[in-house]
Amino acid sequence: MRSLSPTSPRLVWHGRDGRIELSGRVFDNWVAKSANLLVDELDAADGTVVAVDLPVHWKSLALVFACWQVGAVVVLPDGDGVPGPSVGTSADADIVLTSWAGVEVDPPRLLACVALGSLALRWDGPLPRGAVDFAAEVRSHGDVFLDAADGRASAPLVRAPGRELTAVDLAGMVALPGGHDQAAAVAEPPTLLLAPGVGLLRTLAAAAAVWERDGALVLVEEGVTVTDTMLSGEKVTDRMGA
Known part of the structure; x- marks a missing residue:
């Protein structure tokens, strides 16, 4: 996305708070920033299991592609990825990403709270103890991720009930x-x-x-x-x- 038509729109979001357009370069920047945050703040690495408790949103795509860039496996709460606060109880997840208020996890699992407002600068409301505020932290991370995992065609990217994809x-x-x-x-x-x-x-x-x-x-x-x-x-x- 950085090298081929990097200024062309690749992801467009029509939300209740307006329209957001991300070019290839901008989306790639968000993926890289998110990958750096996952590594630096949440100790993500190749093989880490990340429970994604997020709805369809441009930030959700940036975070999931960041997980794959790191080499993490994404766990969805049901067969089609419908979010809900119960995903935070996923026993085998090392990291939980959530947009729901009130989700807490027990150590050693780690939690990142994701404010979905397109212009949100921080989590709205009290942050659970030990949680990372994605909106507040992500912009300070680098626009390039330098340690991308080696992709293997047979490696699972997504885990949903009863199957790995x-x-x-x-x-x-x-x-x-x-x-x-x-x-x-x-x-x-x-x-x-x-x-x-x-x-x-x-x-x-x-x-x-x-x-x-x-x-x-x-x-x-x-x-x-x-x-x-x-x-x-x-x-x-x-x-x-x-």
Whole structure:
């Protein structure tokens, strides 16, 4: 994303608090900053298990891709990544990332609280004892992550109840038009809009498929209406429903 059309939009968020557009370079910066935070503040490393208690959001994608950059395995609370405060009780997680108030974990597990307001500078309310405030800390970390894990095709990226998914498994979850047509892939990078209600697991698979084609992903928060103006303004080529 830094080297190929780095200023082109890669991730667009339509939330109740407005529209956010992230270019390839900006998204890559957020992933790198988040990866550095995971390592520096939460001791994440290759093989660390991270429970992700977050809804579909641009920050969630940055954090999950940061986990993969570090080499961590992401645990989703159910088969499609629907968040809830119970994920904090995941017994095998080394780190818990949550946007819910009131979640606490017992040592040696570590907790990061993620304020989802696009312009939020800190967690809103009392921070649980020992927790890291993602919004307050992430901007101070470096824009480049220098110790990326060696990716193995057989390594699990996501753990959901009853299954583990590798990069190959994720790639097989979403089929884009022209996905096997190299001429189409070069001529027209897709812009895929995910309707509200699509879970985090399918969102991650869609992101991987779209970005492999150098395209853009448009996410819409629950409660925001998808309009013809939005579709035309974002130049949407494909849509995925819940």
